[in-house]
Amino acid sequence: xxxxxxxxxxxxxxxxxxxxxxxxxxxxxxxxxxxxxxxxxxxxxxxxxxxxxxxxxxxxxxxxxxxxxxxxxxxxxxxxxxxxxxxxxxxxxxxxxxxxxxxxxxxxxxxxxxxxxxxxxxxxxxxxxxxxxxxxxxxxxxxxxxxxxxxxxxxxxxxxxxxxxxxxxxxxxxxxxxxxxxxxxxxxxxxxxxxxxxxxxxxxxxxxxxxxxxxxxxxxxxxxxxxxxxxxxxxxxxxx
Amino acid sequence: xxxxxxxxxxxxxxxxxxxxxxxxxxxxxxxxxxxxxxxxxxxxxxxxxxxxxxxxxxxxxxxxxxxxxxxxxxxxxxxxxxxxxxxxxxxxxxxxxxxxxxxxxxxxxxxxxxxxxxxxxxxxxxxxxxxxxxxxxxxxxxxxxxxxxxxxxxxxxxxxxxxxxxxxxxxxxxxxxxxxxxxxxxxxxxxxxxxxxxxxxxxxxxxxxxxxxxxxxxxxxxxxxxxxxxxxxxxxxxxx
Numbered sequence: 001x002x003x004x005x006x007x008x009x010x011x012x013x014x015x016x017x018x019x020x021x022x023x024x025x026x027x028x029x030x031x032x033x034x035x036x037x038x039x040x041x042x043x044x045x046x047x048x049x050x051x052x053x054x055x056x057x058x059x060x061x062x063x064x065x066x067x068x069x070x071x072x073x074x075x076x077x078x079x080x081x082x083x084x085x086x087x088x089x090x091x092x093x094x095x096x097x098x099x100x101x102x103x104x105x106x107x108x109x110x111x112x113x114x115x116x117x118x119x120x121x122x123x124x125x126x127x128x129x130x131x132x133x134x135x136x137x138x139x140x141x142x143x144x145x146x147x148x149x150x151x152x153x154x155x156x157x158x159x160x161x162x163x164x165x166x167x168x169x170x171x172x173x174x175x176x177x178x179x180x181x182x183x184x185x186x187x188x189x190x191x192x193x194x195x196x197x198x199x200x201x202x203x204x205x206x207x208x209x210x211x212x213x214x215x216x217x218x219x220x221x222x223x224x225x226x227x228x229x230x231x232x233x234x235x236x237x238x239x240x
Numbered sequence: 241x242x243x244x245x246x247x248x249x250x251x252x253x254x255x256x257x258x259x260x261x262x263x264x265x266x267x268x269x270x271x272x273x274x275x276x277x278x279x280x281x282x283x284x285x286x287x288x289x290x291x292x293x294x295x296x297x298x299x300x301x302x303x304x305x306x307x308x309x310x311x312x313x314x315x316x317x318x319x320x321x322x323x324x325x326x327x328x329x330x331x332x333x334x335x336x337x338x339x340x341x342x343x344x345x346x347x348x349x350x351x352x353x354x355x356x357x358x359x360x361x362x363x364x365x366x367x368x369x370x371x372x373x374x375x376x377x378x379x380x381x382x383x384x385x386x387x388x389x390x391x392x393x394x395x396x397x398x399x400x401x402x403x404x405x406x407x408x409x410x411x412x413x414x415x416x417x418x419x420x421x422x423x424x425x426x427x428x429x430x431x432x433x434x435x436x437x438x439x440x441x442x443x444x445x446x447x448x449x450x451x452x453x454x455x456x457x458x459x460x461x462x463x464x465x466x467x468x469x470x471x472x473x474x475x476x477x478x479x480x
Contacts, residue, residue: 107347111463120456145459179477216360216476219385222469223351229466230473236456237419 002047002065010047010069010081016132023084025134029076035144042083049077071136084134088152090123090159092166094187096235098124099168101156101203102194103224106131110141111225112192117145119232124151125159127200160206163189167208170199171227175210178231182238183211190231195224242287242305250287250309250321256372263324265374269316275384282323289317311376324374328392330363330399332406334427336475338364339408341396341443342434343464346371350381351465352432357385359472364391365399367440400446403429407448410439411467415450418471422478423451430471435464 012018013026024044027036036043046058049066066075090097098116103109109131116124131138133151142149160168169184170191176183184190191207193199199207213222213230222230252258253266264284267276276283286298289306306315330337338356343349349371356364371378373391382389400408409424410431416423424430431447433439439447453462453470462470 111466114459114463115466117457117459118453118455118462122457143459143461148458179473213358213473214476215358216480217357217362218388219354219357219383221383222358223354223465225463226351226355226466226469229462230469233419233453233470233473236454240456 002059002061002069006059007065007069010079013081014071014136016135019084019132019134023086024081025084025139026071026136027080027082027139028070028072028078028136029140030078032139032144033078033080035147036080036082039147041085041147044081044083046081047079072140085150088150090125090152090154090163092163092187093123096121096184096188096190096232096239097166098228099156099159099189099191100124100126100130101191101200102127102197103130103192104194105224106135106137107141108223108225109133109135110138110143110146112228113138113142113149113151114145115225115229115232116149117142119236121232122149124149125156126151126153127156128153156200157202157206160189160203164206168206169209169211169231170203170207171231172199172210172212173221175212177214178211178234179214183209184235184238186239188235190228190235192224192228192231195221242299242301242309246299247305247309250319253321254311254376256375259324259372259374263326264321265324265379266311266376267320267322267379268310268312268318268376269380270318272379272384273318273320275387276320276322279387281325281387284321284323286321287319312380325390328390330365330392330394330403332403332427333362336361336424336428336430336472336479337406338468339396339399339429339431340364340370341367341431341440342437343370343432344434345464346375346377347381348463348465349373349375350378350383350386352468353378353382353389353391354385355465355469355472356389357382359476361472362389364389365396366391366393367396368393396440397442397446400429400443404446408446409449409451409471410443410447411452411471412439412450413452413461415452417454418451418474419454423449424475424478426479428475430468430475432464432468432471435461
């Protein structure tokens with residue numbers, strides 16, 4: 001049974017305002033919750049339409065109740081309320097780190113997190129005007145990778161000032177062709193801007209090298225998560 | 241002014257059934273319609289909330305009327321009804337051609353078409369259980385590339401039988417590492433299956449070489465449009 005208070009609370013987590021206020025977020029679907037339970041994220045509560053009283057912290061609810069709290073158009077039998085990770089800090093590693101500027105589409109951010117996980121990239125820095133990583137659509141699109149990749153938000157100008165020793169490679173339409181010559185350094189930042197607006201002006205001073213995936217056709221741009229995937233694979237051609 | 245009949249007709253084109261019946265589809269947004277007008281697609285009618293009587297075939301409508309026919313949550317001032325291309329046939333070219341099996345997500349198909357356009361790939365064959373290329377969400381996600389890339393539907397088993405002379409490279413979790421050794425031939429098919437179900441069994445007999453983008457982390461799979469982008473970029477490293 002779902003109390004009115006629970007219903008109101010869980011539903012409110014579809015909005016960033018309340019996620020920030022309560023410091024929690026939603027995870028839906030069997031596969032995602034399996035991955036969640038193998039992670040170090042702290043589960044506040046699981047709601048399920050299946051009878052799972054053997055598992056701690058599971059509240060059994062009806063399908064109608066699930067429908068009333070789910071963010072999915074087709075709800076799954078499982079929904080978890082999970083504590084957000086706080087006070088994450090970037091840790092300098094001998095690896096590639098993604099830096100995202102103004103990535104506003106939830107599907108794109110989720111797919112970028114999933115792609116980073118595939119390529120063994122464990123940290124992503126987002127500008128404050130990127131979409132919230134705990135947005136249900138982002139969580140869904142990560143396919144579970146949100147539990148393995150650390151995503152933090154920072155003022156990017158400050159962030160680059162603090163980490164001046166690490167080269168910044170920025171995707172740009174008039175950069176060096178990455179398909180032809182090895183270009184990355186093992187310890188690198190890769191800065192990805194918005195498809196519509198590119199990279200914010202005040203960040204240009206921190207770019208070590210602009211890089212380009214050359215075009216062979218007529219599309220104006222690549223989708224940012226596709227471009228990120230291509231650049232990560234090129235990085236892995238250089239450094240396995 | 242929008243007649244009731246026009247409203248009903250345009251709205252019906254959000255559904256595949258009616259798109260097939262009428263042989264038309266919707267294009268929304270200024271940029272897409274600009275790209276449409278530079279293409280060889282035939283425009284049946286343009287509806288606009290701006291006064292554009294100098295342009296042929298433009299019907300001026302109110303914002304409320306636009307809202308009532310648009311498939312977008314935030315309608316643009318322009319909506320076009322466009323004739324579908326019929327009787328497209330695959331033409332053998334000395335280039336890569338994509339073959340898509342069970343790509344059901346409209347965003348993924350649209351992004352794949354946009355990516356193909358970027359990499360100068362002019363033809364995509366879809367299995368009949370892929371999403372309809374004229375679905376409004378697919379059209380939107382192509383960002384205009386739908387007007388430049390030929391997309392046709394075929395029974396893939398028949399298609400491969402007819403084109404036996406061309407090697408088929410298929411993305412698969414246990415294939416040859418494409419990041420390490422040049423593997424494609426100039427004239428190739430690249431077969432992409434569904435993220436959940438892989439490549440349909442009856443197509444395996446046509447595969448010349450399974451190929452893999454190796455994983456360096458823990459994600460179970462890559463998004464199919466990201467994987468397609470990576471494979472296209474690898475192809476372009478071999479053949480410019």
